[in-house]
Amino acid sequence: MLETVSGPEMLGEVHQVLNDAWAQHINVPTAIRTSIATAAAEIAANIVQHADGGRPVPIRMEVEVHAHQVTVAFTDEGNPASVDLDALNLPDALAKGGRGLALASAVLERLSYHRDESGNHWTLQSRRFG
Amino acid sequence: MNRRTGGTAKSPTSTTPGGVVVVSPRGRLDLPAAPGLRKQLMDLIDAGHVRLVVDLSDVELIDSSGLGALVSSFEAARDGGGDLAIMSPRDQASLVLELTNVNRVLRTVASADSAFE
Numbered sequence: 001m002l003e004t005v006s007g008p009e010m011l012g013e014v015h016q017v018l019n020d021a022w023a024q025h026i027n028v029p030t031a032i033r034t035s036i037a038t039a040a041a042e043i044a045a046n047i048v049q050h051a052d053g054g055r056p057v058p059i060r061m062e063v064e065v066h067a068h069q070v071t072v073a074f075t076d077e078g079n080p081a082s083v084d085l086d087a088l089n090l091p092d093a094l095a096k097g098g099r100g101l102a103l104a105s106a107v108l109e110r111l112s113y114h115r116d117e118s119g120n121h122w123t124l125q126s127r128r129f130g
Numbered sequence: 131m132n133r134r135t136g137g138t139a140k141s142p143t144s145t146t147p148g149g150v151v152v153v154s155p156r157g158r159l160d161l162p163a164a165p166g167l168r169k170q171l172m173d174l175i176d177a178g179h180v181r182l183v184v185d186l187s188d189v190e191l192i193d194s195s196g197l198g199a200l201v202s203s204f205e206a207a208r209d210g211g212g213d214l215a216i217m218s219p220r221d222q223a224s225l226v227l228e229l230t231n232v233n234r235v236l237r238t239v240a241s242a243d244s245a246f247e
Binding site: 008009011012015030034035037038041042044045048049090092093094095096097098099100102103106107 | 197198225226229230235
């Protein structure tokens with residue numbers, strides 16, 4: 001688990017937490033590690049950039065490795081995110097940006113978001129393995 | 131993956147006998163590192179080095195910011211009469227390039243020497 005404040009240096013912490021999880025769960029296939037790292041990088045970057053207009057907010061990250069699936073949950077105390085995860089489309093190949101959430105969604109079985117009184121909750125569920 | 135964030139450190143560069151500039155970022159090419167690479171590539175293009183290869187062999191992870199930096203630089207190189215290609219992407223970079231269709235515009239070349247033959 002990681003509890004920190006959002007900012008560019010948080011990205012390194014996110015990958016360290018994942019690497020620690022993989023060290024403890026060597027059965028997680030490389031393709032799943034790659035997908036989760038790719039998606040977590042996008043969600044963490046999204047929080048850094050947008051959670052409170054780019055200002056630092058408290059953030060928590062939890063990794064759960066189950067027998068056949070990895071789940072990563074991010075909670076941030078920033079402003080509500082205005083996203084429709086059911087309507088994510090990748091932009092043109094030459095677009096300068098706008099790929100992040102669509103890319104995260106594309107490598108996961110499911111990417112979900114909800115908002116409650118404690119903040120924004122992003123849940124990343126890997127494809128199944130094993 | 132290590133904890134290095136890339137920051138504003140410049141990526142190593144080399145120039146082939148044919149005048150192709152090879153830029154070799156390392157570690158993660160993500161939100162903290164992408165602006166530095168973009169600036170480095172844009173500075174090269176502004177200085178007239180428009181034949182560029184980005185060697186991704188030491189890039190552990192590329193995110194959408196990194197892709198944006200490559201795409202912006204690709205367009206600038208094209209506008210300058212040149213081109214920007216990539217070389218030796220690892221599995222994660224290949225996956226990301228494919229899923230985002232960026233592989234349809236950014237050529238992957240086998241070597242810097244052969245990139246502009």
